[in-house]
Amino acid sequence: MEVKSGEFRKVAAATMTDPRLQEALDGVYTGFYKGRIVQALTTDRWEEQREQGRAIKAHVIENLDYYLGMFTENVEKNGGHVYFAANAAEAARYVVDLAKSRGVKTVIKSKSMVSEEMGLNNVLEAAGVEPVETDLGEYIIQLAREAPYHIIAPAIHKSKEQVADLLAPQSGGQKVEEIAALTRQAREQLRPVFQRADMGVTGVNFAVAESGSVVIVTNEGNGRMATSAPRIHMACMGMEKVIPSVRDLALFLRILIRSATGQRISNYVSMINGPRRPDEHDGPDEFHLVIVDNGRLRLLADPALREALYCIRCGACMNACPVYRKVGGHSYGWVYPGPIGAVVTPAMTGLKQAKDLPFASSLCGACREACPVKIDLPRMLLELRSQAVEGTAGNIKHQPEARNPEGPAERLVWRAWRFGMGGRMRFDLGARLARVALLPVARRGWLKKAPGPASGWTTSRDFPLPAARSFRSRFKRVKRAAARERTMGGGHGA
Amino acid sequence: MLFVTCLVDQMAPQVGESVVRVLERLGVEVSFPRSQTCCGQPAFNSGYRADARPVAKRFLDVFEGDDLIVTPSGSCAAMVRNFYPELFHDDPKLLARARRTGERVWEFSEFIVDVLGRSDLGGRLEGSATYHKCCHLLRELGVDRQPEALLKGVKGLELRSLSRAEVCCGFGGTFSVKMADISTAMMNEKLDSVQATGARMLIAGDAGCIMHMQGGLRRRGQDTEVVHIAQLLDRATVRPTP
Numbered sequence: 001m002e003v004k005s006g007e008f009r010k011v012a013a014a015t016m017t018d019p020r021l022q023e024a025l026d027g028v029y030t031g032f033y034k035g036r037i038v039q040a041l042t043t044d045r046w047e048e049q050r051e052q053g054r055a056i057k058a059h060v061i062e063n064l065d066y067y068l069g070m071f072t073e074n075v076e077k078n079g080g081h082v083y084f085a086a087n088a089a090e091a092a093r094y095v096v097d098l099a100k101s102r103g104v105k106t107v108i109k110s111k112s113m114v115s116e117e118m119g120l121n122n123v124l125e126a127a128g129v130e131p132v133e134t135d136l137g138e139y140i141i142q143l144a145r146e147a148p149y150h151i152i153a154p155a156i157h158k159s160k161e162q163v164a165d166l167l168a169p170q171s172g173g174q175k176v177e178e179i180a181a182l183t184r185q186a187r188e189q190l191r192p193v194f195q196r197a198d199m200g201v202t203g204v205n206f207a208v209a210e211s212g213s214v215v216i217v218t219n220e221g222n223g224r225m226a227t228s229a230p231r232i233h234m235a236c237m238g239m240e241k242v243i244p245s246v247r248d249l250a251l252f253l254r255i256l257i258r259s260a261t262g263q264r265i266s267n268y269v270s271m272i273n274g275p276r277r278p279d280e281h282d283g284p285d286e287f288h289l290v291i292v293d294n295g296r297l298r299l300l301a302d303p304a305l306r307e308a309l310y311c312i313r314c315g316a317c318m319n320a321c322p323v324y325r326k327v328g329g330h331s332y333g334w335v336y337p338g339p340i341g342a343v344v345t346p347a348m349t350g351l352k353q354a355k356d357l358p359f360a361s362s363l364c365g366a367c368r369e370a371c372p373v374k375i376d377l378p379r380m381l382l383e384l385r386s387q388a389v390e391g392t393a394g395n396i397k398h399q400p401e402a403r404n405p406e407g408p409a410e411r412l413v414w415r416a417w418r419f420g421m422g423g424r425m426r427f428d429l430g431a432r433l434a435r436v437a438l439l440p441v442a443r444r445g446w447l448k449k450a451p452g453p454a455s456g457w458t459t460s461r462d463f464p465l466p467a468a469r470s471f472r473s474r475f476k477r478v479k480r481a482a483a484r485e486r487t488m489g490g491g492h493g494a
Numbered sequence: 495m496l497f498v499t500c501l502v503d504q505m506a507p508q509v510g511e512s513v514v515r516v517l518e519r520l521g522v523e524v525s526f527p528r529s530q531t532c533c534g535q536p537a538f539n540s541g542y543r544a545d546a547r548p549v550a551k552r553f554l555d556v557f558e559g560d561d562l563i564v565t566p567s568g569s570c571a572a573m574v575r576n577f578y579p580e581l582f583h584d585d586p587k588l589l590a591r592a593r594r595t596g597e598r599v600w601e602f603s604e605f606i607v608d609v610l611g612r613s614d615l616g617g618r619l620e621g622s623a624t625y626h627k628c629c630h631l632l633r634e635l636g637v638d639r640q641p642e643a644l645l646k647g648v649k650g651l652e653l654r655s656l657s658r659a660e661v662c663c664g665f666g667g668t669f670s671v672k673m674a675d676i677s678t679a680m681m682n683e684k685l686d687s688v689q690a691t692g693a694r695m696l697i698a699g700d701a702g703c704i705m706h707m708q709g710g711l712r713r714r715g716q717d718t719e720v721v722h723i724a725q726l727l728d729r730a731t732v733r734p735t736p
Binding site for chain 1: 519528543545669
């Protein structure tokens with residue numbers, strides 16, 4: 001997918017002034033966010049499970065070659081074919097080449113974020129193959145020709161009316177209103193596609209190393225359909241998705257689903273262990289798996305950013321993020337929005353075009369609190385800010401294009417700040433001088449317009465004048481009075 | 495030792511004064527190392543670690559010793575406790591000093607409840623109030639039950655529940671200026687919640703968040719008073735002069 005993160009501020013501004021989008025985004029708090037909290041409170045040893053999930057992921061990522069090796073071996077033992085793709089383009093090419101070589105005319109897709117990285121639908125269309133999304137949200141945005149707004153609920157920004165307008169043309173212009181009717185309409189549109197599809201492309205929620213199983217969770221059953229009806233199943237996964245054992249799967253399913261939507265478990269959980277066996281009736285003839293790097297190795301190589309690979313793609317961080325809930329999914333400009341998007345987009349696609357993303361955070365920590373595997377997202381945002389300033393991206397030092405363009409002016413500001421904080425007298429003097437300078441434009445101790453780089457403050461807030469007397473100048477007097485109060489004794493209080 | 499913070503020192507000294515009065519009333523001998531300036535957080539949060547480091551090192555020098563350090567700021571306490579090790583990770587000597595100093599740093603409400611073992615200060619203050627949970631205090635330090643206990647201990651104070659109290663107010667340091675429109679949108683959601691409580695007073699634990707919300711309330715023409723928890727406890731425990 002094309003990276004449009006450079007438009008962050010513009011898209012964010014437009015989103016924040018759209019009351020309909022704001023209402024839809026508010027639903028993320030009342031729905032998914034609250035749902036996760038309920039699950040956390042009603043799940044035995046929830047915190048312990050988060051710790052364990054994190055520990056398992058950390059172990060896998062530290063030994064990724066070993067577990068990927070085990071996983072691949074077992075997939076092949078099960079009769080599957082594995083292809084390692086260095087980047088999104090290579091991965092897409094493998095899928096298209098296979099489709100063409102097998103005479104595939106229609107591809108049905110179950111949701112796959114990595115296939116969004118690949119821009120797979122566009123590549124398939126260009127090659128004359130018809131891709132149709134079967135996750136209702138993905139289907140809606142495919143019809144709208146838009147990028148996903150959220151990794152779990154890609155069409156969360158679409159209203160009922162907008163969905164009705166998008167579905168109508170596929171039903172000969174017949175427009176329905178009710179949600180149940182809209183769902184039925186989508187089902188009727190997709191049913192024949194399921195029946196004629198030659199290949200099903202899915203994502204992978206978890207790749208179990210010890211059994212070579214690919215695990216997919218859906219609420220609509222489209223994952224089940226896409227992996228049994230067509231004659232070929234093509235699964236796409238990021239290389240970090242592997243977990244050691246089936247036993248670990250139980251824990252991960254629990255923390256994934258409960259963190260993602262606040263459900264106890266999703267409606268469908270499918271474990272795929274290769275293609276149909278000779279003695280089986282149902283299932284695809286062929287099973288292919290594309291394992292994608294596309295910048296993940298760069299994350300792996302940077303110890304400060306490595307834990308971004310622990311992500312199990314639940315979306316809890318964006319549900320918890322007060323910034324995401326204002327700016328929406330399209331502002332982030334790539335596949336992954338919210339806090340995880342703010343980390344992986346610059347790290348995987350390049351800091352220069354995504355330079356605003358690590359700064360679009362108040363560092364409130366809600367994301368880390370929400371994450372089922374306790375990824376320290378704020379720490380990584382801080383790391384990326386440091387990399388943006390120092391001009392080091394990942395482990396590539398002194399990348400000139402990674403340097404912050406506001407650099408020189410900003411650098412001077414912080415140099416001056418450092419000087420000002422370097423001694424008590426210059427610190428105090430600096431503040432006193434600021435007060436004197438601002439006094440003429442202040443009214444009753446408040447400024448309506450702050451100077452210079454601080455002017456953004458006063459677009460919506462009054463700015464206070466530095467105090468007439470600093471604390472340090474009053475300490476002795478306050479202390480004496482407090483001591484006097486104590487020796488006088490009596491009265492209520494301490 | 496009082497670590498009053500750069501913001502309180504110059505912009506909101508009344509908060510520092512309240513801290514001194516409340517702690518002295520509780521029998522604590524408060525000292526103020528006059529050389530103190532800043533913990534270095536603004537530069538660190540903006541990615542300028544090379545500039546943050548000398549300021550942070552100076553903090554370690556100023557606050558060297560065995561006395562406990564108390565600060566009326568969750569974010570500054572978190573900077574020293576949680577982020578100094580990150581800042582000094584490749585300097586073993588400074589890392590060790592940072593760790594030792596971090597163990598001596600306490601946020602104001604945390605100090606009163608967990609170190610002094612007090613939550614009912616015998617305070618009294620009539621009026622309605624609501625409490626916003628500042629993010630670094632809540633999530634970096636894990637301090638929540640302490641302010642709650644202290645506020646519950648004030649007789650006559652009608653504490654009204656703030657909807658979405660745990661959601662960020664939108665300050666975020668330089669974020670408030672760098673991403674001013676997002677900061678504003680978050681602020682408006684917070685101040686709408688505050689308005690909905692009808693409380694006369696808004697209480698919070700960090701001067702930066704207070705400055706942001708107070709400035710916003712003024713601009714919106716809302717007359718809710720914003721106070722730091724230290725100021726509230728000061729008012730509640732003040733002895734009448736004979």
